[in-house]
Amino acid sequence: MTDNYTLNTGAKIPKIGFGTWQIPDGEICYQATLTALKSGYRHIDTARVYGNEASVGKAIKDSGLNREEIFLTTKLPADIKVAAKVQETFETSLATLGTDYVDLYLIHAPWPWQERGADYTKENIEIWQEMEKINSSGKAKAIGVSNFNVADLSAILDNAKVVPAANQIRWFIGFTQDEVTKFSQAKGVLVEAYSPLATGQILDNEVIKAMASKYQSSVAQVAIRYCLQHGTLPLPKSTHEDYIAQNLDVDFAITEEDMAILDNLHLS
Ligand code: A2P
Numbered sequence: 001m002t003d004n005y006t007l008n009t010g011a012k013i014p015k016i017g018f019g020t021w022q023i024p025d026g027e028i029c030y031q032a033t034l035t036a037l038k039s040g041y042r043h044i045d046t047a048r049v050y051g052n053e054a055s056v057g058k059a060i061k062d063s064g065l066n067r068e069e070i071f072l073t074t075k076l077p078a079d080i081k082v083a084a085k086v087q088e089t090f091e092t093s094l095a096t097l098g099t100d101y102v103d104l105y106l107i108h109a110p111w112p113w114q115e116r117g118a119d120y121t122k123e124n125i126e127i128w129q130e131m132e133k134i135n136s137s138g139k140a141k142a143i144g145v146s147n148f149n150v151a152d153l154s155a156i157l158d159n160a161k162v163v164p165a166a167n168q169i170r171w172f173i174g175f176t177q178d179e180v181t182k183f184s185q186a187k188g189v190l191v192e193a194y195s196p197l198a199t200g201q202i203l204d205n206e207v208i209k210a211m212a213s214k215y216q217s218s219v220a221q222v223a224i225r226y227c228l229q230h231g232t233l234p235l236p237k238s239t240h241e242d243y244i245a246q247n248l249d250v251d252f253a254i255t256e257e258d259m260a261i262l263d264n265l266h267l268s
Contacts, residue, residue: 174267
């Protein structure tokens, strides 16, 4: 599966990205990212706060691929809510990744993690202006948000010159965040699905297991395929070569009837 979505910037973004959340920096992240690139992934998702930008950057360099062949995302830490710190934090990410630019730079969350739900609307609007400057410098080819709900995203849209290209949210079978998903998509904001396997928690779901055997696939493949058929962009994470390869091998279609069954599951 090497197809692309098209961002509202006109840029292509490979439909499946390799997620690196919770992959420890160093040899494990380096090998996993290198394996992903060798298996055909051309889209890597990291974040400053994952602490693994250096390993991701080294794997990209050592892959032998040209930088332009890879779509690379990183994120402004959620606890940076002072506009004056944005440029310097971004430059630190670039230096750690060892690259001149990223393809997508996201505000990691609307609030610092320890203040989940707090109102940082004013700060996010100011930060977005800094994101726009980074975008116009060419060092982030696209900019977006993550973990934004409808109100958070509306505030940006009402004040922005540049419409966010993506909203990366927690999204998997049974946890499809319909309100913000529909709102984002209606505004031309690509929904990226992090934890598309619910960090592993849907792997032993009996309904999905039965469906996987019907499609002669794995639960992970059904979960990834489900994202694609809803127009979201899955970012599966794995450190195992066979899983990494399997998660890209999803050239089958779930029928409408089966999609409806999956739509009716409620998990969290
Ligand atoms: P591991 O990292 O040990 O390879 P998510 O993408 O939702 O965050 O889920 C990641 C979890 O799912 C990790 O524990 C990962 O295991 C596991 N995983 C990823 N791909 C597969 C797969 N194809 N089959 C089974 N488990 C998988």
